[in-house]
Structure formats: C-alpha cells, structure tokens
Amino acid sequence: MGFGNLGFGEIMIILLIVLLLFGAKRIPEIAGSMGKGIREFKRSVNDVDRSIREEVRESRIEEPRTPDRLGGAPREGTAARAPDDADRPAPKRLLN
Secondary structure (H helix, E strand, C coil), X not given: CCECCECHHHHHHHHHHHHHHHCCCHHHHHHHHHHHHHHHXXXXXXXXXXXXXXXXXXXXXXXXXXXXXHCCCCCCCXXXXXXXXXXXXXXXXXXX
C-alpha cells in the first residue's frame, strides 16, 4: 500500500506525530470539523452552480425572438448576420 512515494512506514510516522501533537480525544473533533467544512464548501459550490444555471436558463427563456434571429432583416443597431458559405462567390483561381 502506498500513497505516491510514501510507504507504510512513512505514513505510520506521520500518524504517530499527529497523535502526539493533538491527542486521542482531539483527533475525532478535528476530523468532524474538517468533514463539516468540506460539506459546507460543496454545498456553496453547488448553490453557485445552480444559480448560474438558473440565470442562463431564464435568459434563454426570456430572450425575445427578433427578426435577425428569425432570418429576416436585422434590427436597427444590431450587426448584420454573417454570410453563409452558400452566399459567398466561388474563389478565383490564380494559377491554372
């Protein structure tokens, strides 16, 4: 069993040092608080992601159907649509 370049002996030494620094009673409290912190972080990330997705969905629903989006003439103040390949003339040949 190994974690990257750490072997069993190195992991045991690290666990022993943690046990000596914090004590047997304090380690479960630290682990519990770390678990709560990770859960809260995931919850906040999911909330932000959900709010962004809702805003995108609402903007797509509320977006008006303009003549330029339907293929007609563009509205005043908007850029004209880019020509399709079918609208472009054939390229000129420079060499035979």
